[in-house]
Amino acid sequence: MLVRNRAARWAACPRIASCVVFCVALALPVCANASRRADNPIGMHSMLFLGHEFSAKDAMFREAAQVGASEIRLDIAMSIVFATPDGTPDWHAVDEYMLLARRYHLRVLANLLATPWYLAACPPGVSIGDSYRCPASDPARWAEQVGAIARHTRGAIDDFEIVNEPDGSWAFIGSPQQYAAMLTAASDAIHAANPAARVAIGGLMDVGDRGRQWMDTMLASLPPLTRAFDIANIHVRGPAAETARTVARWRRYFARAGFHGPLWVTEAGYPADVSQQTDSHYRGGPKAQARYLRAVIPAMIEAGAAKVFISERDAMDGMFASEGILDTSDPLEAQPVYWRRPSFYVVRAIARRRG
Numbered sequence: 001m002l003v004r005n006r007a008a009r010w011a012a013c014p015r016i017a018s019c020v021v022f023c024v025a026l027a028l029p030v031c032a033n034a035s036r037r038a039d040n041p042i043g044m045h046s047m048l049f050l051g052h053e054f055s056a057k058d059a060m061f062r063e064a065a066q067v068g069a070s071e072i073r074l075d076i077a078m079s080i081v082f083a084t085p086d087g088t089p090d091w092h093a094v095d096e097y098m099l100l101a102r103r104y105h106l107r108v109l110a111n112l113l114a115t116p117w118y119l120a121a122c123p124p125g126v127s128i129g130d131s132y133r134c135p136a137s138d139p140a141r142w143a144e145q146v147g148a149i150a151r152h153t154r155g156a157i158d159d160f161e162i163v164n165e166p167d168g169s170w171a172f173i174g175s176p177q178q179y180a181a182m183l184t185a186a187s188d189a190i191h192a193a194n195p196a197a198r199v200a201i202g203g204l205m206d207v208g209d210r211g212r213q214w215m216d217t218m219l220a221s222l223p224p225l226t227r228a229f230d231i232a233n234i235h236v237r238g239p240a241a242e243t244a245r246t247v248a249r250w251r252r253y254f255a256r257a258g259f260h261g262p263l264w265v266t267e268a269g270y271p272a273d274v275s276q277q278t279d280s281h282y283r284g285g286p287k288a289q290a291r292y293l294r295a296v297i298p299a300m301i302e303a304g305a306a307k308v309f310i311s312e313r314d315a316m317d318g319m320f321a322s323e324g325i326l327d328t329s330d331p332l333e334a335q336p337v338y339w340r341r342p343s344f345y346v347v348r349a350i351a352r353r354r355g
Contacts, residue, residue, distance in 0.1 A: 040068070040354045041306060042350060043070065043308065044067065044069045045269070046313065047313055048332075055335055056333065065104040068347075070351075071109055072107070072108055072109070073109040074097060074109070075111045075113060075114075076094060076113075076149065077114035079116045081149065085118045094149070107158070108156065109160070109161055115132055115135065119138060121174075122134040134173050139181045142185065146190060147189030147193045159198045159200065162186050167211055176218035177218075199230050200266070203266045204235060207235070207246050211234075231261060232264070233266050234246070234264075234265055239278075240292055264305065264307045265309065269310055272285060276319045277289075290341070290342035293350075301354070311324050313332065314329075325343040326339070
């Protein structure tokens with residue numbers, strides 16, 4: 001199916017516009033909360049960034065709503081919002097997210113990442129261009145910025161993930177102990193700014209032994225009796241037969257560690273490109289991708305995943321270049337033209353059954 005999208009005109013949605021204006025003008029976050037769709041265990045991993053054009057953001061929010069997801073995951077780069085140490089925060093792109101969350105009645109999981117250059121504590125040899133991956137030199141000051149985001153977005157964005165895949169050096173050049181300090185400070189700041197907010201651990205990239213060792217060290221570094229996080233979080237890809245076992249294993253792991261809150265899978269997907277389909281039971285292009293998701297999403301939910309975020313669009317290269325339930329270009333164009341793959345309809349059917 002070919003879907004051609006343009007940004008919806010604000011004037012074309014008078015009821016929604018009125019509600020948003022009312023909420024913003026009176027600063028009543030309850031209005032935004034009341035407009036949200038009923039929760040279900042399906043989320044969209046949108047790969048949206050602050051720098052995307054509004055029309056591109058609008059398209060991904062709209063498709064997330066069309067597929068029936070209850071929540072959309074996106075990135076907020078703190079290095080963009082707080083570009084200079086003494087400057088005024090740039091809320092423009094964040095406000096676009098807030099507007100779209102209200103327009104499409106979606107919950108938002110905002111991944112807070114990209115340490116501002118002036119707060120980066122980088123090891124020797126790391127270039128200024130890679131400093132966004134470094135831990136914060138002053139976690140308290142970094143947390144003040146996190147708290148400012150939570151305060152600014154309260155009622156429109158109430159779920160926050162602290163850094164993406166912090167166990168992977170491609171995303172975070174720091175130790176588990178440094179991450180624990182940032183997580184604790186951020187959680188305190190978020191809950192102070194928005195008592196209704198929820199904080200998720202950064203999605204764990206390695207769900208095997210190395211990931212467990214990293215998590216062991218990180219959890220042991222948290223202060224006792226702290227409310228450092230509300231949601232445990234892992235990323236699950238790979239053979240379909242292993243996905244449910246992976247979720248169940250990590251549910252047991254967190255329970256043994258004393259955490260009994262929800263476990264989310266904030267990245268899950270399978271390529272539509274047959275050359276990247278590594279599970280021998282699911283080969284054959286887009287239809288095989290759809291069959292894979294039809295099998296693994298319910299299996300992971302039954303194994304204990306409270307919410308599963310499916311890759312919404314194609315991005316990067318390799319397996320990720322065809323992982324979306326939407327066949328899109330990458331970079332995502334300002335006026336994106338895309339196709340709904342068969343997997344879109346599979347995910348929509350699951351969302352309807354689980355809603």
